[in-house]
Amino acid sequence: MAINVYLNFNGNCRQAVEFYADVFDTEAPHIMTFGDMPPDNDYPLPEKAKELVMHTQMLLQGTRIMFSDVLPHMKHTEGNNISLAVVLNDESELRRLYGRLAEEGKVQMELQETSWSSCYASLTDKFGIEWQLNYEEEPV
16 A cells, blocks of 8 residues: 555646646646546536646655645635655655756755765755655665
């Protein structure tokens, strides 16, 4: 059994998924929109919601991450309720990911040595998602 991370966005899910696919050098996933679903007369879909992402997923560093936009009538709180931890034993790849994720983002802790890692950083990317990047010689 696995626990998967599911990230919700406020209308910019498609851009976020394309960005992450590029950062992690993986194929862009198939995207299902709300408009792709059969209409439900009991719950009509507003026209502006039809192009929003209903579901997509991809593997990032071996972990399945799922993504969706919220519907316009739903409350959305950006990123601070979750952080994604990337633990690698390849410091150059960790530094590359840090550089890309930091683009237009906000760094909370620059890449640096800590008591638990020779290379650690935390940041919030341009989509409001919090990331922790951690080097370990032998990731658990």
